[in-house]
Amino acid sequence: MISWFAIVASLFAAAYIYQRMKRQEAEDLSEPDEGQAILDFGRAFPDEAIRAIHPTADGHAFFVRLHDGKAGIVLSQGRHYLCHLIVPGKVRITHAQSGRGLALSFNDTATFDGTYEFPNAETAAEVSLWILGSFSS
Structure with a gap:
């Protein structure tokens, strides 16, 4: 018993x-992990050195500033991250209605299209300058 x-x-x-x-x-x-996003971006683009990274307010996307003035985006998909190098002429950027976000529309892939909200307007402005700066090089 x-x-x-x-x-x-x-x-x-x-x-x-x-x-x-x-x-x-x-x-x-x-909960997306910024460190894992950096590692996955480094694996996807091993020749690109990351200079800075900013997460969105919800933490499901990360915008990456690269050493040579380029920019990239990393989207969280559960355990995996989708990485994309932003190519000049392949993206349209506008400011979101909230003033703290950016609306991106990519010509080459619709996966990354969307409105990305940041914790504050300063971060949104900085990321938009990164993307616009990548157009000048």
Whole structure:
């Protein structure tokens, strides 16, 4: 009788631990990681040196300033990040209605199209200057 009780208790404990681990994993996936975004951008574009990075207000996109005046974007897709080098002439940029965001429309890929809100207007202005600066080179 005691052995059946021990087996049932062990199964309940294992199920509880499994559910806690799954819940923790789901929480970890819900928060994009700036460090992982930097690593993934470095893997996608190994010849590009990152000078600065700014996350959006929700943290699901990161804008990257590169050493030679170019700019890039990194989108969070769960555990994975999509990386794109912004090419002059392939993107249209406008300011969002809120004043803290940028609306981007890419000619070469619609995956990165959207409105990106930043924590403040200064960050949005700085990122827009990065993108516009990449056009001059």
